[in-house]
Amino acid sequence: MPIDVEKVTSAPPVRAAAVWDDRDVRLYHLALGAGVPETDPGELRYVFEGHERGMQVLPTFGVVAGGTGGVGFQVFxxxxxDIDLTAVLHGGQEITVHRPLPAAARAATVTRVPAVYDKGKAAVLVQESTLLGEDGEPLLTQRNQIFVHGEGGFGGDRGPSERLPAPDWEPDLVLEVATLRQQALLYRLAGDWNPLHADPATARRAGYDRPILHGLCTFGMAVKAVTERMLDGDAARVTGCRTRFAGVFFPGETLRLRIWTDVEEVHGSTRHLLTVTAVERDDAPVLTDAAVTAR
Incomplete structure (x- = not known):
């Protein structure tokens, strides 16, 4: 079997360097659509190193810090x-922020696989990765779920349910975010070179009529939108965020965010629940079970 559950869960953590500077941060934010309008002081905080309040860094940048395309994917x-990447689907992402990310650092990641779940037709690799600052202390910890089609049915634990359904009342805010046709080509510069997001032939082999946008890009755009509209544009207030990747999104489409604010107090923080859909495809689900927790 390409996934040896006992071997992978007992393997020592993988440690890797993660080095970045403010150029990497600016490029990441631009790939999420930051800088529009280009004279907005709030938008300039994401892309201009000379801003009087300093450059801020979205916590989702920590997932691609160091140009890895996805901190934690050292699991491979x-x-x-030993799996075929064409059978892999990024199912969910969760980030716990220990302290705001710096605009430049010589950091490190420590990644392990605490569990592999059996979903019948698929196996789910649970990855946990901690991003350590230059002082060796944690900046953020992330857990993601990687679905590997065709590798289930080995008699393992199905794992816990981590659903976070949207409230059954009207959202506090609904907003739409346009994307560019070249959005995936921009986001690839963060280090995720999967041809599924650029090569039409690869996309067709995967069952899509054209390349799809990275799930982590839509997630980053959603966290940025919540930061701007609910947190006074202050990314340092974010203490955590999570999502389940529920469906594909094509570059050039429009994201529709539904946000429920002040739903629940969690350890002194406020949680904002949200869903994200594709406007042009009758609100087809893109992100579900999503939340941003903030101070």
């Missing part, structure tokens, strides 16, 4: 994992 370097 672990013993016991």
């Amino acid at each position: 370097d672990l013993p016991g994992v």
Whole structure:
């Protein structure tokens, strides 16, 4: 079996360097659509290193810090994992922020696989990765779920349910966010070179009529929107965020965000629940079970 559960879960953590500077941060934010309008002081905080309040860094940048395309995906370097990337689907993402990310750092990541779940037709690799600052202390911890089609049915634990359904009342805010036709080509510069997001032939082999946008890009755009509209544009207030990737999104389409604010107090923080859909495809689900927690 391409996934040896005992071997991968008992393997020592993978440690890797994660080095970035403010150019990487600016490029990441631009790939999320930051800088529009180009004279907005709030938008300039994401893309202009000379802003009087300093450059702020969205916590989702920590997922691609160091140009890895996805901090935590070093799991594919672990013993016991030998899988076809065309069978892989990023199912969910959760980030816990320990302290705001700096605009430049010589950091490190430590990644392990605490569990592999059996979903019948698919196996789910649970990855946990901690981004350590230059002082060796955690900046953020992330957990993501990687679905591997065709690798389930080995008799393992199905895992816990982590659903976070949207409230059954009207959202406090509905907004639409346009994307560019070249959005995926921009986001690839963060380090995720999967041809599914650029090559039409690869996309067709995967069952899509054209390349799709990275799930982490739509997630980053959603977290940015909540930061701007609900947190006075202050990314340092974000203490955590999570989502389930529920469907594909094509570059050039429009995201529709439904946000429920002040739904629940969690350890002194406020949680904002949200869903994201594709406007042009009759609100087809894109992100579900999503939340941003903030001070």
